[in-house]
Amino acid sequence: MTAHTPDATGRVTLTMIASEAGVSVSTVSKVLNGRSDVSTDTKERVEGVMDQLGYQRRPARRRGAVVDLVLNELDSLWSVEIIRGVDEVLHGAGASMVLSAVHGRSSDTREWIDQLAARRSNGAILVVSDLTQQQRKRLTALDVPFVLLDPVGNVDALVPTVGATNWAGAVSATEHLIALGHTRIAHLAGPRQVLCSRARADGFRATMERAGLPMPDGWVVHGEFNDSSGRAETARLLDGLGASGEEPPTAVFAASDLQALGAFEVLRDRGYSIPTDISVVGFDDLPVARWTHPPLTTVRQPLFDMATVAANALLRIIDGEPADQLRLELATQLVVRGSTAPPRATGRPGSRLDI
Structure with a gap:
């Protein structure tokens, strides 16, 4: 050692x-x-x-602490994994968790900060669409330590953050498709302003460019990290190609599992077989990914572990210690399942449905 x-x-x-x-x-x-x-x-x-x-565990100040966990929404499978991870750490430390959802609205974020001040929370884990400089200053003025989990935009260098290797994960997904023989690959991207979305799109583009593969206009379609957006992006992609007379892609890399599930639905409705006609890769490895038909090849983002690391980091700060490390990125991993295969000779819909 x-x-x-x-x-x-x-x-x-x-x-x-x-x-x-x-x-x-x-x-x-x-x-x-x-x-x-x-x-x-x-x-x-x-x-x-x-x-x-000589590592010292200091549980005294954290026992009985109240920690706010603030998410955009509470009803997604993605959020459930985060909630489970934070809850496990806080429960073990004798601390309590208060859940809030801001739905991406700044007014809800202001209301949550008012509520946090009223209940005198000891700290917060923030998984939100946006946290303005003014809101950060108010949290600091309230002497409430916080950790950003999977941060959306550029953050102050002194704010602790926990994320994942999004760029590397996108590279591994794209390299997997290229290794199978795919050359016509589309990307269902997430929101343009979100850091992890940009990193995944950049990883996709970098890998395609390194392989010398074309990326025609309209083959990177931006949306949101949900199934309805995945449906809309896939339909927009196919409609645009149909109007121009282009062949459809032989593979699609989606920036989230939920977007991939939306793509599954549209491809099924239009007569494509997965993976015979079009291979699909997601990102997250939510529990549902292994139960799709066919099971979804995806990039595992360690959401539960990211949540536990963020919660432990916050508890250390509550204990009066500096954050262990201001920038933490946990490794992603490609999980190959049945939704990817070598391309067939043509991208036209096959005669059977495997979805």
């Missing part, structure tokens, strides 16, 4: 422990939370490194 020592402030960080133990930050977080999905050998190795480096 490489020798690591506490930083200039005398702190031992989760990143140091992870590096010394040869595991990820999320694995260290799992050990801290007593998760059962960590092998005994890994748990013992991580705990040994903690003892070796």
Whole structure:
């Protein structure tokens, strides 16, 4: 193992422990939370490194704490994974969680901050469409520490954030399709203003350019991270190609699983077989991805682990310690299932439906 020592402030960080133990930050977080999905050998190795480096757990101030979890919406499968992860950490620490949904509206965000001030919350985990500089200043004035989970726009360098390797995930999805032999690949992108959406689109474009593959106008279609947007984007893509007389793509990379499910529906209605006529890749690996027909090839974004890492980071701040690391990105992983295959000779709809 490489020798690591506490930083200039005398702190031992989760990143140091992870590096010394040869595991990820999320694995260290799992050990801290007593998760059962960590092998005994890994748990013992991580705990040994903690003892070796003198890591101190400080649960006193966090017990009884109230933490706000603020999301755009509460009824999506994506949000459920975030809620589960935060709840596990807070429950184990003896803290309480208050859920709020702002639905992307700034008025709801202002109302939530007023409510947070009234109940004197100890901290907040924010998963919101937008948090203005004015709102950040108000949270600071209220002395409420916060962590941004999967941040949307550019954030202050001193604000702790937890995200995923979105660019690398998009690269792996696109490389998978190219390796299968696809050269006509479309991208159902997310909102233009959202950081993770831009990173996924950039990863797609970079991989296509590196492979020398064309990206005709209209083959990157922007929308939202939901199934209705996936339906609309897919219809817009196919209608645009039909009007120009172009062949449809042989593969589609969607920026979210829900967009991919919307694409499934439109492709089914128009007589395309997946993956015989068109392969489809999603992004997130929500639980539903393995139950689609065919099961969805997708990029696993560790939403649950991202939530636990964000919650642990916030609890450390509540305990009076600086954030372990201001910028954390957890690794994504390509999960290959039945919705991708080599392209057929033509992109025209086949004679049978496999959706």
